[in-house]
Amino acid sequence: MKFYTVVKVWLWNINNLIRMNSKVILLAGQYGTSHKTVANTLCKMANERLSPTTWQPIAKTYSIDDEVWERSGGPTAFFKLPNDKMRDEYWQDACSLIERDISKDNPVYAIVSLHIVYFGVGEKRFFSCVDWDRLMSLKPRVILTLIDDIYDIYTRIITEHKSDAVISGGKIIISDILSWRIREIHTCNLLAKHLYINRKMFPSINSLLNSPDVISKIPKLEEELNVIFNKPCDHFVISIKQDPEDFYRLLFDYKKLRVYLSFPISTPRKAKDDSFFDKLLAFRKKIHKDYIAFDPLAIDELRFVVNKDKKGNKIIKSKLTNRIIYGVGTPIVSPPGNTLETCPIREDSESLEAIFESVVQQVNERDLKLTSQADYVVMWRPLYGKETHDGVAAEGTFAAAKGITVHSYHPTEDRIRGKPFIHNIGTERLTEDALFKALKDCQKEYEKKQIEETY
Secondary structure (H helix, E strand, C coil): CHHHHHHHHHHHHHHHHCCCCCEEEEEECCCCCCHHHHHHHHHHHHHHHCCCCCCCCCEEEEEHHHHHHHHHCCHHHHHCCCCHHHHHHHHHHHHHHHHHHHHHHCCCEEEEECCCCEEECCCCEEECCCCHHHHHHCCEEEEEEEECCHHHHHHHHHHCCHHHHCCCCCCCCHHHHHHHHHHHHHHHHHHHHHCCCCHHHCHHHHHHHCCHHHHCCCCCHHHHHHHHCCCCCEEEEEECCCCHHHHHHHHHCCCCCEEEEECCCHHHHHCCCHHHHHHHHHHHHHHHHHCEEECHHHCCCCCCEEEECCCCCEEEECCCCCCCCCCCCCCCCCCCCCHHHHCCCCCCHHHHHHHHHHHHHHHHHHHHHHHHCCCEEEEECCCHHHCCCHHHHHHHHHHHHCCCEEEEECCHHHCCCCCCECCCCCCEEECHHHHHHHHHHHHHHHHHHCCCCCC
């Protein structure tokens, strides 16, 4: 027994000698994006696939919201607290506890789920309890904002999260969900950019951090300064209708090229061109197979066909069942099966028009965000029907302006004589074989630049 104790202490000391800081991944998003399901799936995949290099466990999950609910008496009690200060204190306590647990468990990857923005339904008010200093102390390296179709989000909220979200007799509506999502994305983007301080803005501190002989004389000074003065986090927006493999590659296979797929949707949908979407699905599968794909069809909210009457007035027609297949793999979170039974949007012009402009705006914002987080943009049939499509053109122009590599694929039927390049982007038209060769070449160059394979 005595020998066993000595060995145990010896192993504990060895473990502490090689102890490394956990790499913290934040999973954020509005209610209905099923953070815990995503976190548990990623944790399981990491533990099964990654080989341990130290005594540390590979991955563990943590939930700030679960800790908040436990301390405040549950979501309903939390939202009914009389003031924001009390909510903030619960959040700070929960974050401190998570920090303590991560330090104690010391996993290589700590996957932390949380809501950056809350929505008090009864009060019809958005608010955040996030304390930036507390969050900084977790030292996150990447933030993922999870999104999904607003119709499915609504269904999950009023079925799976009813007691959490419907507070004080309030009622959540589709426009609330749209507003909630864009706030979550923008706040996460701000956190990623500005959670840490850029040391180059403070030359004397930068000089100090580069002077080990000076800084080593003050215990823990270097460690604390390196927490505060750090490079920005990466921030990615990704749909929970993408396959778990997409998520895994994004976080744990860092040498894979990130590719955004840009293609027309509204025109072929209006034309009911099933052949176009069949070929597109086959193309998307090839990209998803070998790269980290950001796929705009993992969200399909603009299922409306817009026509005009004789007087020029808009007439919105469509069915919410008119969802284009997103099936590249299996969604990391299963879609609810009863969306159309619970969703308050009915198939009439008035209901659809009430959210139409907001959906259009968010589609455009979201797709440009997806474009900006890619290393490579593939424009698939940007001249479908021998015409320019505004969304595809905007994404290609945006990517080119940011220095992102852009290539485009054109079948013979889309080509216009005398125009070898796409409008003002200057991207050369390629065959499918040439496009995939260009992708492989870019992948090889990308691998040479990457030092770490994961976060």
